[in-house]
Amino acid sequence: MRNPYRTQKIAFFFLLLSTLLIVVPVGLIVVIIIQKGLPAINWQFLSEVPQQGMRAGGIFPAIVGTFYLVSGAILFALPIGLLAAVYLTEYAKDNLLTRIIKLAIVNLAGVPSVVYGLFGFALFVVFFKFGASILSGSLTLGIMILPVIITTSVEALESVPASFREVSLSLGVSKWQTIRNIVLPNAVPGILTGTILGLGRAAGETAPILFTVAAFYLPQLPASIFDQAMALPYHLYVISTQVPNVDEKVRYGTAFVLLALVLSMNLVAIVIRSKFRKKKKW
């Protein structure tokens, strides 16, 4: 006779084990990076330019470069993504064109990031003659995070109850006024969450900036959006593979800063989302 309780216990054990296994790599990455990277972190490391062929000194230009790139990407992707999301949820009828657009967004999300890099190189660097510059890199990153922003914004807009729209319209408020005064304000937290997740993604990617903006080494900070810039992920790649005899501490220190940047962005997104959930009572 089979014992159903024992079968259940075995199944439960394996389910739990698989779930715990997810935590292990995340935990290990964080622990190792903190352990090896934290000792390198000091004010000098964060505020000075690299020295001795990037074997010493700090990573300040890379931090600044990443900051510029992420800001540029969001400046470009947020307005376009948000407007597209509003169109898709509020105006688009369910027809062939809409389905093609939605399919395109899904596929855009699945494109490998190195392909974005090549695309950005061909379009912005070569065709539009922006050269390898912050502008080209930001636009490339912006296109990469568009699907994230559109998808989360669409979700946020759709989660605003239809009854709000209906009441507003029934009060003689036009459709656009309804979207502006009722739909968008109630979707802001969700949109913000998506935006920050997109920011995190843009900050961490190497491939899209490889051909479009990233500089091996720049002694001075970029002066305009048409300058090249250093960036954290690319800098990490460079000091890990291209420059011999870089102290492990410097590499892990750079990884630590990058990881801290991305994780703290995700943390902000999580906090906003949970605050919003608590407030939402409809």
Add this chain to the structure above:
Amino acid sequence: MSKIVTKKLNLWYSQFHALKDVHASFEDKRITAIIGPSGCGKSTLLRVFNRMNDFVDGVRTDGEVLIDGEDILNGRTDLVTLRKKVGMVFQRPNPFPLSIYENIVFGKKIHGETKREQLDIIVEKSLKSVLLWDELKDKLNSSALLLSLEQKQRLCIARLIAVQPEVLLMDEPCSTLDPQATARIEELMRELKSNYSIIIVTHNMQQAARVSDDTGFMLLGELIEFGKTSEIFTAPKDRRTEEYITGRYG
């Protein structure tokens, strides 16, 4: 005097014929109830009057709906103006996630009223007309979502009154309320009818009998009988009306 007149009104949802040749006349400053079993088209009829059916895909209307003598079904009708004039109270109380004050001035503000004193007056008047002023005057800035169901429904009526409509369409406004709250909302409707034309859709026949002056009975998209409430409930002319109000189906 007739506020709303429908002539040979037909409506289709794609292939489904939801309203069939509806002829009716809704009087000003009176309460008209539309009764009938679920799916008979009574809510659809209500939503013709403020053109809320426009948002349903594949909807098609035919015939005439005259409000103050003007046909609102033609293409020239300005929906914003129409809906300011013909307001709607929904089945589920649905305040916005805003303060009580902001809920009431929502429509007025968007329609261009910005003076604080003016808005204050509107809030007071609207809340007084739904008998909420004394209860809520000290917490106008607290969230409308914290109110009781009945208070929410009253607030929704106040929010509507604030945009100064002439017709109030009520789509089963009491169906989520308990009997005491229902009785109080009905009392409110009687007070409001001196200033507004009220059309209420209800599946509660007792409610129709209690509150309305005129009643229309609908079945499968047709307006079977329309007349004084006292006559419909005591001496219905049509056999189907009689069967429905005596509870043989519905």
